[in-house]
Amino acid sequence: MINKTQIEEKLVQVIYPGFKKNIMDFDFVKEISISADKISLELDIPSSAPTIEQKLRIEIQKRLSFLGNYEIEVNIKKPKLPRETSSHGKNVLPTVHNFVMVSSGKGGVGKSTTTVNIAIALAQQGKRVGLLDADIYGPNIPRMMGIEDQQPIFLGKTIKPIMAHDIKVMSIGSLVERGASLIWKGAMVTQAIEQLLEDIEWGDLDVLLFDMPPGTGDAQLALAQSLPVTAGICVTTPQKVALDDTVRSMDMFTQLHIPIAGIVENMSGFICPETGKEYNIFGKGTTQPLADAYSTEILGEIPIEPAIREGGDNGLPITVLAPECETSKRYQEISKKLWQSILKVNEEGGVSNDKIQPSVF
Numbered sequence: 001m002i003n004k005t006q007i008e009e010k011l012v013q014v015i016y017p018g019f020k021k022n023i024m025d026f027d028f029v030k031e032i033s034i035s036a037d038k039i040s041l042e043l044d045i046p047s048s049a050p051t052i053e054q055k056l057r058i059e060i061q062k063r064l065s066f067l068g069n070y071e072i073e074v075n076i077k078k079p080k081l082p083r084e085t086s087s088h089g090k091n092v093l094p095t096v097h098n099f100v101m102v103s104s105g106k107g108g109v110g111k112s113t114t115t116v117n118i119a120i121a122l123a124q125q126g127k128r129v130g131l132l133d134a135d136i137y138g139p140n141i142p143r144m145m146g147i148e149d150q151q152p153i154f155l156g157k158t159i160k161p162i163m164a165h166d167i168k169v170m171s172i173g174s175l176v177e178r179g180a181s182l183i184w185k186g187a188m189v190t191q192a193i194e195q196l197l198e199d200i201e202w203g204d205l206d207v208l209l210f211d212m213p214p215g216t217g218d219a220q221l222a223l224a225q226s227l228p229v230t231a232g233i234c235v236t237t238p239q240k241v242a243l244d245d246t247v248r249s250m251d252m253f254t255q256l257h258i259p260i261a262g263i264v265e266n267m268s269g270f271i272c273p274e275t276g277k278e279y280n281i282f283g284k285g286t287t288q289p290l291a292d293a294y295s296t297e298i299l300g301e302i303p304i305e306p307a308i309r310e311g312g313d314n315g316l317p318i319t320v321l322a323p324e325c326e327t328s329k330r331y332q333e334i335s336k337k338l339w340q341s342i343l344k345v346n347e348e349g350g351v352s353n354d355k356i357q358p359s360v361f
């Protein structure tokens with residue numbers, strides 16, 4: 001039978017990923033036990049990144065396999081995933097851990113609807129969620145969240161967001177006179193966004209989502225310069241004519257150094273409630289090549305469904321009204337994928353907005 005020293009001699013050949021030292025010198029191997037046909041190891045490592053764990057397992061298996069035909073059991077103790085974002089650069093909202101920018105090339109594709117339902121799904125999954133309606137030209141989050149008649153509360157210089165469906169909500173539209181923002185131009189947009197960001201009392205949040213104005217303009221730039229945006233989501237529809245707009249949106253994320261979490265294809269087919277038959281009204285298959293081109297994924301496909309529009313009009317989003325229906329489940333899936341993507345960005349060191357050039361647009 002082999003002895004402990006033989007195992008240790010193999011383990012000194014396992015270099016800790018990203019470093020020059022091996023796992024023995026780092027003192028990460030806490031226990032080695034040997035039985036007739038099995039080698040068991042206990043490791044305690046300082047990284048929570050799944051990729052590190054995976055690399056270690058592969059390397060350990062490989063090295064120990066030289067000792068003969070033993071079953072190899074490796075238990076790896078890791079720190080809990082960090083709650084704090086590891087992002088750096090300017091962040092005017094340090095109590096908010098992650099920021100998600102939802103964009104679309106043009107209006108009417110369902111950007112607000114998608115943002116609202118993703119936000120609610122994340123809250124239903126136990127996250128502390130905020131939602132800022134930054135669409136100064138067409139703020140419709142208050143109606144969709146059923147808080148149209150509620151006025152935000154001013155506390156001295158700060159403003160308290162309104163709670164709706166377990167989410168902290170604020171709309172720039174509800175802070176300015178109706179219609180006033182329609183004449184806003186570049187610098188005013190930037191100023192309004194920066195000021196409002198700091199004046200709203202968000203408190204501790206796992207994630208704050210931004211429903212952006214359509215297009216790729218001043219609001220997006222202002223936001224990306226004030227906050228390290230952790231993830232960008234692009235909402236599109238499957239028509240071929242929507243492609244150009246989507247490309248612009250994706251290019252914008254790239255230029256603003258915002259990691260792209262993926263694309264949501266909205267109005268992706270219609271399932272007839274009577275027959276259950278699916279009709280691809282706006283075509284199909286246009287989004288996948290785009291996702292491939294930007295090395296990202298389709299986070300989900302949301303069909304055209306009357307309940308989605310009704311929910312939006314009545315302040316009861318479908319994820320609240322019918323959390324068990326197929327469409328709500330799809331929003332849940334999208335939110336889970338988004339969260340995975342946020343975790344990955346943070347594990348890999350977070351984002352920085354240091355490098356954004358004001359001249360990109």
Ligand SMILES: Nc1ncnc2c1ncn2[C@@H]1O[C@H](COP(=O)(O)OP(=O)(O)O)[C@@H](O)[C@H]1O
Nearest residue numbers: 107108109110111112113303304305308309312
């Ligand atoms: N998947 C869908 N099925 C049915 N109606 C939808 C769907 N997505 C959006 N809508 C409706 O389409 C209209 C535009 O959506 P909205 O989210 O306001 O778009 P945007 O924010 O991109 O301008 C709204 O009336 C909304 O309720």
Ligand SMILES: [Mg+2]
Nearest residue numbers: 111112135140
């Ligand atoms: Mg909208």
